[in-house]
Amino acid sequence: MLRFLFAVVYTVGLLGANTAHADPALAALLEGDMRKLVLHADPRPASDVAFTDPQGAEHRLADWRGRHLVVNFWATWCAPCRKEMPALDALQARYGGGRFAVLTIATGRNTLPGIDKFFTEAGVKNLPVLLDAKSALARDSGVLGLPVTLVLDPEGREIGRMVGEADWAGPSAVALVEALLAR
Template sequence: MKSAFAAALYLALVTGANADPDLEPLRQGDMRKLNLHSEPAPVSTAVFTDPDGGEHVLSDWEGKHVLVNFWATWCAPCREEMPALDALQKEFSGENFEVVTIATGRNTVHGIETFFAEEGIEALPVLLDPSQALAREMGVLGLPVTLVLDPEGREIGRLMGDADWNGADARALVEAMLEGGAS
């Protein structure tokens, strides 16, 4: 069942066109790598955790636009983009938007917390997918990968690789989503 879900999701993502007419013109700079899907795709219900063992699923953030970033402490491009994701979270988080960072694979809480402290990352959550169940079900084939979820909890876009998430292009995209450009 899980592999069928992953295969269907991957097929939907690969064949998805850049369809949202409101956001398409905003795909500039690093955001050119963002693939906007022609149809929203369902997300996995796989459980991931926080450092205290609390269980979470992506639907916990329904009602908001969400950037879900899959990363790892050993991934240099992931580490490079974390401060930009933190700045984006500081500026836009709230009732309608959230950045959710999920360390996938072998990442220790101590290693994540040390990295966050060294880089001054204060606003991003520490969430863990140690078995990579969520990453596998979401078709994450490399790191970093950032998913864009609409308020209904569906994937509407995906960016593979790192990006300047606090740059003018990313901020314009987030502002447009929050103004109703993607739902």
Template sequence: MKGLVAILYLSVAIAANGALADAVPDALRVGDMKKLNVHADPKPAGDAAFVDAEGVEHRLSDWKGKHVLVNFWATWCAPCRKEMPALNALQAQMGGEDFEVVTIATGRNTVEGIGRFFADEGVTRLPVLLDPTQALARQMSVLGLPVTVLLDPEGREVARLLGDADWNGPEARALLEAMTGG
């Protein structure tokens, strides 16, 4: 219970002072969250268009107003595939008006391939979004996969994690709740 109270106090402190975002306490930097790089100053996010399964264009700015966990992945990437069920579970647990998990398959991925993979893994809560020319990935300096970026409600990058993570584990949820005020 004391840990939960500390997390609640931390979330209030972070929400009140964005400069504290880069000083996430070690108590929340456990497990995979040790790899999360929280920026002292928010960075602009890319604005290149990407498409959904029907070919409709989208931009990250479409999610402005909420915290967004953007995951760049590919069907051929083993660590990406490993973390996708956790991202799906995180969306089920935390997704809503204030927070969203947005997965973007970058590079050579087909809608059919993504659909098969999602069906095989029981992924039902994540969007099928593609960045086939890697325009957004290049704008966002995604040099390897997976890369996960946390955007604030203004659409700015506030944190980044390189590699896979258990995004639905208690460590990730506690840290995300603290950073998003959720």
């Protein structure tokens, strides 16, 4: 019951969040699906909980410091995740490199064969396979449902959060990424 109450309070907070105090230049770009992106007035620390790759090597979000990140929490059983994954893949293909990266982190029980099948069926070719098998990173990051996407600045701080799927390859997302990279 306490988890349910927390989820309701968290969701109401997100829906009622005011981006007016966030960076006005970025807030002005939030159209279409990107209107669901809640920009924070002040950057928030990102989690330092470890997650793994398929070989079992540990990683932390801090390993990508120096880049703007779009960090997507997803699962193979998540229908909205299946819908948005091709757009995340296209965003990584277009902008991924030294200053920007899309990280897709499968949280919870997701088998490697299941992830491979999911990526093949969705046509994903540019995204990393990263695992949060016990959902420790997701929990520490306040992820209560899927998909959830965090936007991190090059200092590794969360500057925005979206609950639900979006067209991350659409014009509004592209404008947002280009504005971030222009800084």
